[in-house]
Amino acid sequence: MIHASLTELRAALDAKKISSVELATLFLDRIEQHNPALNAFITVDRDGALAAARAADARIAAGNAGPLTGIPLAHKDVFCTEGVLTTCGSKMLSNFVSPYDAHVVSLLKAAGAVNLGKTNMDEFAMGSSNENSHYGPVRNPWDTTRIPGGSSGGSAAAVAARLAPIATGTDTGGSVRQPAGHTGITGIKPTYGVVSRYGMIAYASSLDQGGAFGASAADCAQLLSAMAGFDERDSTSLERPAEDYARELAAPASDQPLAGLRIGLPREFFAEGMAEDVRAAVEAALEQYRKLGATTVDVSLPNAKLAIPAYYVIAPAEASSNLSRFDGVRYGHRAAEYRDLAEMYAKSRAEGFGAEVKRRILVGTYVLSHGYYDAYYLQAQKLRRLIAQDFQAAFAQCDVIAGPTSPTTAWAIGEKTDDPVQMYLSDIYTIAVNLAGLPGLSHPCGFGGGNLPVGLQLIGDYFAEARLLATAHQYQQATDWHLRRPG
Amino acid sequence: MSLTTEQVLRIAGLARIELAEGDVEATRAKLNGIFGLIEQMQAVDTSGVEPMSHPQDVAQRLRDDVATEADRREAFQRVAPQTEAGLYLVPKVIE
Numbered sequence: 001m002i003h004a005s006l007t008e009l010r011a012a013l014d015a016k017k018i019s020s021v022e023l024a025t026l027f028l029d030r031i032e033q034h035n036p037a038l039n040a041f042i043t044v045d046r047d048g049a050l051a052a053a054r055a056a057d058a059r060i061a062a063g064n065a066g067p068l069t070g071i072p073l074a075h076k077d078v079f080c081t082e083g084v085l086t087t088c089g090s091k092m093l094s095n096f097v098s099p100y101d102a103h104v105v106s107l108l109k110a111a112g113a114v115n116l117g118k119t120n121m122d123e124f125a126m127g128s129s130n131e132n133s134h135y136g137p138v139r140n141p142w143d144t145t146r147i148p149g150g151s152s153g154g155s156a157a158a159v160a161a162r163l164a165p166i167a168t169g170t171d172t173g174g175s176v177r178q179p180a181g182h183t184g185i186t187g188i189k190p191t192y193g194v195v196s197r198y199g200m201i202a203y204a205s206s207l208d209q210g211g212a213f214g215a216s217a218a219d220c221a222q223l224l225s226a227m228a229g230f231d232e233r234d235s236t237s238l239e240r241p242a243e244d245y246a247r248e249l250a251a252p253a254s255d256q257p258l259a260g261l262r263i264g265l266p267r268e269f270f271a272e273g274m275a276e277d278v279r280a281a282v283e284a285a286l287e288q289y290r291k292l293g294a295t296t297v298d299v300s301l302p303n304a305k306l307a308i309p310a311y312y313v314i315a316p317a318e319a320s321s322n323l324s325r326f327d328g329v330r331y332g333h334r335a336a337e338y339r340d341l342a343e344m345y346a347k348s349r350a351e352g353f354g355a356e357v358k359r360r361i362l363v364g365t366y367v368l369s370h371g372y373y374d375a376y377y378l379q380a381q382k383l384r385r386l387i388a389q390d391f392q393a394a395f396a397q398c399d400v401i402a403g404p405t406s407p408t409t410a411w412a413i414g415e416k417t418d419d420p421v422q423m424y425l426s427d428i429y430t431i432a433v434n435l436a437g438l439p440g441l442s443h444p445c446g447f448g449g450g451n452l453p454v455g456l457q458l459i460g461d462y463f464a465e466a467r468l469l470a471t472a473h474q475y476q477q478a479t480d481w482h483l484r485r486p487g
Numbered sequence: 488m489s490l491t492t493e494q495v496l497r498i499a500g501l502a503r504i505e506l507a508e509g510d511v512e513a514t515r516a517k518l519n520g521i522f523g524l525i526e527q528m529q530a531v532d533t534s535g536v537e538p539m540s541h542p543q544d545v546a547q548r549l550r551d552d553v554a555t556e557a558d559r560r561e562a563f564q565r566v567a568p569q570t571e572a573g574l575y576l577v578p579k580v581i582e
Contacts, residue, residue, distance in 0.1 A: 095566070332568075420520065
């Protein structure tokens with residue numbers, strides 16, 4: 001049961017081969033056993049999970065089960081969960097028991113999914129390695145001396161180590177795709193506006209988007225279908241009818257199920273900077289795609305190199321505004337000693353935020369300060385337009401875009417912590433997708449040196465989630481990388 | 488571009504983040520590294536390009552001006568550092 005797909009778990013629950021309570025207990029016991037070595041969870045909610053599992057069992061017995069009823073999952077600790085500690089990886093929220101549920105959390109509750117707990121993450125989702133968590137780094141299940149990626153590293157590590165079959169995440173600059181790549185699992189970030197941001201603690205609002213982790217594209221499709229949908233409480237939520245993202249998974253019975261699919265290869269993604277072991281795995285995956293009937297075509301994203309500079313203006317600017325709410329008045333950490341209100345703010349924020357969060361707030365404060373707005377934020381938003389236009393030009397020549405998820409496999413814990421800029425550059429292939437607001441997916445495509453997973457990124461045009469998932473699913477029908485498990 | 492110590496202290500003041508004296512120089516060095524990365528943007532001619540704030544260029548939705556939220560003051564104040572009689576307490580601002 002531990003390694004079963006969602007389809008297999010659904011069948012076992014419906015056939016009463018296992019109850020939801022037994023299934024939840026199985027995963028809770030695994031968390032108890034393996035979490036001390038991985039630190040993937042900040043909070044484990046055994047009582048809440050068992051209560052939800054009992055309710056799910058009643059629903060299954062009554063014949064009212066939906067696709068996810070009784071299925072255990074984990075939520076990234078960025079999602080507010082009523083009555084459960086919600087820290088966002090920060091000391092600032094170390095005592096914050098949320099009084100309400102995020103939209104994603106309420107949707108999954110209503111679907112009957114069983115929340116096992118809240119996963120570790122980079123503080124306020126700012127980071128690429130999970131080392132920025134106040135609750136300690138998450139360790140990569142493939143090699144516990146290495147990072148799992150970030151910022152949704154706890155969710156990725158939990159699914160990779162099968163402490164949960166599926167998990168939620170968020171992706172502002174690659175925070176679902178990059179950790180999925182580094183931990184050998186599948187992760188999807190949908191088109192901006194598809195998943196509601198209500199109750200998802202804000203980092204950079206024009207980029208933040210909820211996403212899904214699973215062992216396979218098929219599992220991700222089911223989770224995403226339950227998470228997505230219009231929500232009037234998020235002003236950037238898109239008014240679109242609900243979708244079944246698994247609808248294109250069944251392919252025609254053919255040994256060339258991807259015949260006719262044109263895969264664009266941006267030459268900028270295959271230039272210098274990609275490690276040789278990553279390149280070898282990605283090239284082999286592209287060869288596999290060609291065997292499945294797809295053709296590859298060279299495309300260009302000439303402004304992609306500007307994505308990181310533009311991101312490090314837009315994201316810190318929005319973060320400095322969003323995080324001004326943490327003032328020690330209504331919730332969160334308040335300093336013990338202060339002489340006046342100004343000092344209370346300054347000390348509470350100095351004590352409550354970690355180093356990287358403070359750096360991004362300071363960068364954002366500067367670029368938004370008087371006289372600098374046009375030179376920084378506005379310029380970055382114009383570059384965003386150019387980057388988005390590059391993708392549209394590329395999609396005139398291809399159906400999906402493919403390339404590496406990250407330039408290297410997972411690095412050693414501590415290797416990049418002293419140099420923020422080196423850390424930022426590791427997101428070179430993922431960030432442009434957020435700036436353009438496009439959907440992106442990472443799936444495992446082999447191993448590099450040290451038996452570390454390599455991820456392949458697929459990027460689709462707006463609202464092409466079902467196609468991305470179907471493409472990855474066909475690859476996973478023909479390969480077994482997604483079935484490999486860490487020792 | 489290179490930030491001066493005075494600029495770093497001014498930004499920290501605007502951001503309401505106390506910066507310990509011993510941390511100012513290290514903060515300044517790291518911020519300058521980040522701005523070194525950001526400055527690459529300035530070389531690009533973007534005249535005539537419309538800034539993009541939402542990928543779908545949607546308009547802000549409007550709704551009727553009616554109360555939709557229930558009063559949950561007690562639940563929300565339970566997580567506050569200091570409250571009294573339904574009010575949030577802060578240090579005295581007016582003498």
